[in-house]
Amino acid sequence: MTETLEPPTAVVADSVIAIVGGGPRCLGVLDSLCANVSELPPGHAKVVVHIFDPFPIGGGRVWRRDQPSLLWMNVPASGVTVFADETCHVAGRLRKGPTLAEWIDEHRASLLADPELAEEAATASGETFVSRGLQSEYLKWAFEHIVSTAPEHIVVVTHQDTVIDIVDVPGPAQLVRTESMEAVRADKVVLAQGHLDDELGRREEVLRDFAVAHDLLYMPPAYTADCDASQVPAGGSVIVSGLGLAFIDWMVLLGESRGGTFTADSNGRLRYHPSGKEPVLYAGSRRGVPYHPKLTSPLRAERPPLPHFFDVPTVLERYPDPRTADFATELWPLACKEILYAHYHELFHGHPELVSMEWTAFLRELTAVDHGSAELTDLVERAVPDPRDRFDMAAIQAPLSGTGLAGLDDTHRYVTDFVRAHLARIDDPRCSVDSAVALGFFSVYDIFGKLLRARRLSASSIVRDVDGWLHGLFSHVTSGPPPERLAQLAAMADAGVVVFLGGGLRVSVDAQAGVFRATSDTADQEISARCLIDARLPPADITRTVDPLLRSLKARDEVSDSISGVSSGRILVDSSGRLIGADGQAHPARWAVGPWVIGSGWAHAFPRPRQNAGFFRQNDMLARDLLQLPLTDTREPGSRRQ
Ligand SMILES: Cc1cc2nc3c(=O)[nH]c(=O)nc-3n(C[C@H](O)[C@H](O)[C@H](O)COP(=O)(O)OP(=O)(O)OC[C@H]3O[C@@H](n4cnc5c(N)ncnc54)[C@H](O)[C@@H]3O)c2cc1C
Incomplete structure (x- = not known):
């Protein structure tokens, strides 16, 4: 489905930019384009921005609305924004917007009218770790706000579609091909694809095949919201490998989501009351303890002036x-x-x-x-x-x-x-x-x-x-979970629904008994289970991603993960973010940003307000790069008109 978000006039474009991926990063890049477009030479006509994503633009896949309501963000609402502020060192015009907390305050009345969000919206404040569904609404609004306040010569066209390939065509230009056979011509393309899925690695294949052969359940690394938690039977033992944020999601999906409840005892300590539908989670990891809680006791002195020794x-x-x-x-x-x-x-x-x-x-x-x-x-x-x-x-x-x-x-x-x-x-x-x-x-x-x-x-x-x-x-x-989730985890551990295996977790298969086994450096015994969950996201690896676009580019050596012969799994870019191919050359019309790009560890999280976040600085530089554009046709002859 294609939609032009602009009054229905004929569009004469001076430049066409395609953004693959309509998640939070896309919002940031789009807003920066709006902020910088006034620098175009006088007489410049339109800048058309095509955005492609099979999921709703704004939230995209991670922040789509339809996911279990008990899955929360791991940042309090006051610490989340997609809008730059005056602390940001950006060249473009400042286009301010609300943080998540401010937006909730401003839109509380309409949120209260939403039956699924009303209860949460009634009490949500800056300190609240809101549900991913509520964050989805903020991002949806942010997209609409960016488009509705865009300078008149920016036209946004959305495509609810998956990009399967991008090819160089005479012009020179880029032809963006989609799953539903659209072909859109663009001058420049930005890959903002976020977290992607992989084919299983060798270890995961062995575990999957073993599970199939012995009628067991194996959950490989995945977005937890995409997993069918109902497959995990009640009552049995489950080995969980990983104690990070995906583990917290699993804890919620297999505990509270199945009817378990929490109450505080007379000492204020949380108690878990099982519903009887939970399995027993035997959980461990390399380090052996969950992530630190998100919040810390606030500073009493001035912020330490950093960097001091290490720059x-x-x-x-x-x-x-x-x-x-x-x-x-x-x-x-x-x-x-x-x-x-x-x-x-x-x-x-x-x-x-x-x-x-x-x-x-x-x-x-x-x-x-x-x-x-x-x-x-x-x-x-x-x-x-x-x-x-x-x-x-x-x-x-x-x-x-x-x-x-x-x-x-x-x-x-x-x-x-x-x-x-x-x-x-x-x-x-x-x-x-x-x-x-x-x-x-x-x-x-x-x-x-x-x-x-x-x-x-x-x-x-x-x-x-x-x-x-x-x-x-x-x-x-x-980057740990909300403190409340850790308090719940400790309560579930007291109730015997979660058992900590410790560090140096080792998972194996026992072909004779037909079960998974796990032990750790300190457990001193082996746990057997008929279900194994790898509680983590698929690792960034363009050599085995299932994403059709990266596969197409990789097949032609137009994307590379190799640094001096060392395979990183991540998308290699130059210092401007341009895609580097296997020949070591940066492509003049293709950029990549986001968590799968090499050296972008910080891109795994939302920018914090008033911190001059790298998100805004990088988007600003990228937008300025993108806007130095030649005049081209917008469309491939014969492609579907929008
Ligand atoms: C489960 C989960 C929970 C998280 N929780 C938090 C949190 O609480 N707080 C926080 O700060 N950060 C969190 N993060 C980090 C997250 O990376 C960022 O919040 C943010 O989503 C990154 O934005 P992005 O646009 O770069 O990537 P994404 O949000 O992943 O968006 C990328 C988009 O690209 C689309 N796409 C990919 N390939 C194609 C293609 N070929 N064609 C068309 N579209 C395509 C996808 O459908 C997706 O919508 C979480 C991440 C995950 C996975």
């Missing part, structure tokens, strides 16, 4: 060619010192009663020592008397290491207490250092991103260390 010039000063530096032993310790700096900046300024040294003296000594050195340990011991107030990166990275856990019961109890202890930190002002640590993580992640995009890191570091290991740790610390 691009200081890295280059120490390692003129960081590609030859070892990530684990040389680069990561520099980053750790930065996060440590953020922690102590907050401790010294926000809690002076907890330290025994002046900040300036501490900082002078800190500047001279390396992270991990005996001198640093000595400095911290002199300055911070209580070990509970000291920064401990090892405990963040491997929280179960050195705990001496013995057996499943011990592990389960420890992880349950660990979750509750983390939750308690949110209300403990002494733990405001956690907020500073999160800011430290954001800062070092940003700097690694800059080094990566400037190709100042080795190929293996980009693939394995930054897009792989660091992204996992960053998500673990900064």
Whole structure:
């Protein structure tokens, strides 16, 4: 279905831009085009923007309305926006718009009239982690708002369709082909395809075949909202691999969504009352504990001024060619010192009663020592008397290491207490250092991103260390679930509906018994189950994606994931975001943005208001690049008129 969102006049286009994918990123790019279009030379006619997505534009696939209402966002409404503000360093005109929280306030009356959203809308505030369905309405409105306030020479044409190929045609131009046989001619194309699906990898194929052969259930990595949770039988054991956000979705779909309820006891502790329809979830992961809760105790001091120790010039000063530096032993310790700096900046300024040294003296000594050195340990011991107030990166990275856990019961109890202890930190002002640590993580992640995009890191570091290991740790610390979900998880653990297996999770198949098995570094026993859930998204891998467009481009070597011969799985782009082919050349008319693009770890989340978010800066640069356009015809001769 094709729709032109403009008064029905004949369109004479000076330039045609196609955006593949109509999710939040598309909204950002479209808004930036609107913000920059006034820079076109006088006399420029129309800029036509074609948007393609089989799902409704605005929310797209992730934020579509039809998904279980108990699936929530993992950011409070006040922390979500798709509109730039005056903190954003963008060249285009500022086109402000409401944050999610402001929009809910402004539209509460109409939301209350929506039977599915009324109850939630009645109480939703800036602190609420709203349902994905409510966020869907915000994004739908945002799209309509961007279009209705667009400058007159922007015309938006939407296509509820999947793009299956893009080819170079004389002009030069791009021909965008869709599943329903449309062919739209464009000058430039932006791939904003977000998260995509993959064919199963070798491990997943083995597990699937085993499940088929033994009449078991295997749920491979997937969007949880797309999975049929009703297939998981009540009462039985289920092994869940992964304790991240997809695990929280599964916990909700197999617990509360099946009629389980929560009440608070006289001590305020949450209790879970099973409905009897739940399975028992035996859950573990590499690290063995769930992500940190999303909220942290607020800072008591000024924000730590970051970057301080770890920015691009200081890295280059120490390692003129960081590609030859070892990530684990040389680069990561520099980053750790930065996060440590953020922690102590907050401790010294926000809690002076907890330290025994002046900040300036501490900082002078800190500047001279390396992270991990005996001198640093000595400095911290002199300055911070209580070990509970000291920064401990090892405990963040491997929280179960050195705990001496013995057996499943011990592990389960420890992880349950660990979750509750983390939750308690949110209300403990002494733990405001956690907020500073999160800011430290954001800062070092940003700097690694800059080094990566400037190709100042080795190929293996980009693939394995930054897009792989660091992204996992960053998500673990900064991208966790709402605290309420973790409180529910602890309650379900008390009720025996969730059993924590611990870290170093190992899943195997037992052909003789015809079951899946799982154990961990500390469980000391094997769990058998007839159902296995891989609770995570499919990994970014253009070599086995099922997306027809990337498959077409890959088949012709017009997209590549290879950095210096190392396969990254992710879409390779140049510093302007242009698609790089297998020949190493950037395509002059094709760009790619979003979470599957190399070095775009930050693109996994909505931009935060008033943070000069990378989302807005990147969209602004992209829009400016796109608007330097030649005059072309808009349509392939013979294609369907819109
Ligand atoms: C399950 C889930 C939950 C999340 N929760 C949060 C959260 O709570 N908070 C947060 O900040 N972030 C969250 N995220 C991160 C998420 O990546 C961003 O919120 C945001 O959705 C990214 O926007 P995007 O437009 O880049 O990608 P997407 O939202 O994935 O949108 C891409 C769009 O491209 C379309 N598309 C793909 N291929 C084609 C094609 N060939 N032809 C036509 N259309 C195509 C898809 O249908 C999709 O609609 C979540 C992600 C997932 C997967």
